[in-house]
Amino acid sequence: MQTAIPWFRKRGILLIFAFIIFGATSAWADEGKIISAIDAATVSCKMVSEKIFEWRELGQQEFKSSALLMEELRKLGFKVTGNLKVPPDLVKDGIAKTAFRAELAGKGPGPTITIMLEYDALANGHSCGHNLIAASGLLAAAGLAKVMPETPGRLLVIGTPDEERGSMGGGKVALLEGGHFEGSDVVFITHPQDRWSLDQRLLAIKRTFFTFKGKAAHAALAPHKGISALDAVILTFNAIDMLREHVRQDVRIHIIVTKGGINVNVVPELAQAEFAVRALDTATMEETFRRVVNCARGAELATGAKLEFKEPRVYLTAPIAVPPLTMAVRNQLRSLGIADEEVKDFADFASSDLGRVGFFHPTVNLWFKIAPEGVAPHTDAFREAAASEEGWKATVIAGKAIALAAYDLLNNPEKVKQIREKFKQLKEKEGK
Numbered sequence: 001m002q003t004a005i006p007w008f009r010k011r012g013i014l015l016i017f018a019f020i021i022f023g024a025t026s027a028w029a030d031e032g033k034i035i036s037a038i039d040a041a042t043v044s045c046k047m048v049s050e051k052i053f054e055w056r057e058l059g060q061q062e063f064k065s066s067a068l069l070m071e072e073l074r075k076l077g078f079k080v081t082g083n084l085k086v087p088p089d090l091v092k093d094g095i096a097k098t099a100f101r102a103e104l105a106g107k108g109p110g111p112t113i114t115i116m117l118e119y120d121a122l123a124n125g126h127s128c129g130h131n132l133i134a135a136s137g138l139l140a141a142a143g144l145a146k147v148m149p150e151t152p153g154r155l156l157v158i159g160t161p162d163e164e165r166g167s168m169g170g171g172k173v174a175l176l177e178g179g180h181f182e183g184s185d186v187v188f189i190t191h192p193q194d195r196w197s198l199d200q201r202l203l204a205i206k207r208t209f210f211t212f213k214g215k216a217a218h219a220a221l222a223p224h225k226g227i228s229a230l231d232a233v234i235l236t237f238n239a240i241d242m243l244r245e246h247v248r249q250d251v252r253i254h255i256i257v258t259k260g261g262i263n264v265n266v267v268p269e270l271a272q273a274e275f276a277v278r279a280l281d282t283a284t285m286e287e288t289f290r291r292v293v294n295c296a297r298g299a300e301l302a303t304g305a306k307l308e309f310k311e312p313r314v315y316l317t318a319p320i321a322v323p324p325l326t327m328a329v330r331n332q333l334r335s336l337g338i339a340d341e342e343v344k345d346f347a348d349f350a351s352s353d354l355g356r357v358g359f360f361h362p363t364v365n366l367w368f369k370i371a372p373e374g375v376a377p378h379t380d381a382f383r384e385a386a387a388s389e390e391g392w393k394a395t396v397i398a399g400k401a402i403a404l405a406a407y408d409l410l411n412n413p414e415k416v417k418q419i420r421e422k423f424k425q426l427k428e429k430e431g432k
């Protein structure tokens, strides 16, 4: 028996169907548009990548690379600003000359999605493949630029120079402090690797110097009149060695002697050690740092050599991994043919100024595979991979994945809200 449905309900059901069919079709159509725009941009973006690779500009010297990227973004319709103002104690003259901020507004209010580009090289060229970070971000920008006129929200592309050399201050930290990330709801970045990975773990790091001032004396005639600053450094080393057993396994403490006396027949008046503390979360790093400082204070008391020590002006935090954001990229990877089994975690970690961005804004970094597993960044072999065909194919997939994930978020402010709430909760829980 058929159930009678009142006309207004029938119309309602029809409307829902129409919405589902046309709504979904239009989202698919737009995703298709993004993919075709990226495919169409691969030739020009590959050239950009090759030029950046060839120029191999070091941190804060990336003049040609940043100019080229700004020009490409202008062609895509972005409003681009270079020479960004930053704190003068972090970058000379207070102007980040090779940084830029590009903005493209959508059809109305909505989330602000930021994509970061890196383009600095190392002494042995682009052995960290930052030319491909720039290219994948540019590809994503090209795809999204096509749909922004019909999409709510705003797209920002931030050129973040000097990751390798200036990560403790000159790169993203300076741009954050200069306010250039303000308004970013979610931040995306990619990085080449020896595997596909969405492992967001990076180590927080703080480093500074211990300087001990003792009293010089003839080492044979009057050692009893001297105070050895070097003894204080050695005692600090010993105390830290004992501390190492009582910290979590991810904690790293590095220490080197930078000054240890001048003449062997003089009790060292001045000695200095540089040290760094790292951990997978910022709170644990801070706590370990405090304990290391206490090791030096104990050495000061034991030897009588006066300790001078200053809290560092800048340090790197660990990013807060936000599972729903990571999942947003993983879903796109799957749709682009990268199976879940291919997405792998890391066993060991380093630090990056990316960690600072990821401590203040929900951030996701997509590691994309350009080299066989075991080929590490910063080596000559990795540099070759950053110029290879295989590397380029992965770069295009990475660009597509972040473009599609960003597009999904631009159209779903509710998802962005959930990501930001989760981020806040996880940050509050950190280190507990």
Ligand SMILES: [Zn+2]
Binding pocket: 128, 129, 130, 163, 191, 377
């Ligand atoms: Zn790198």
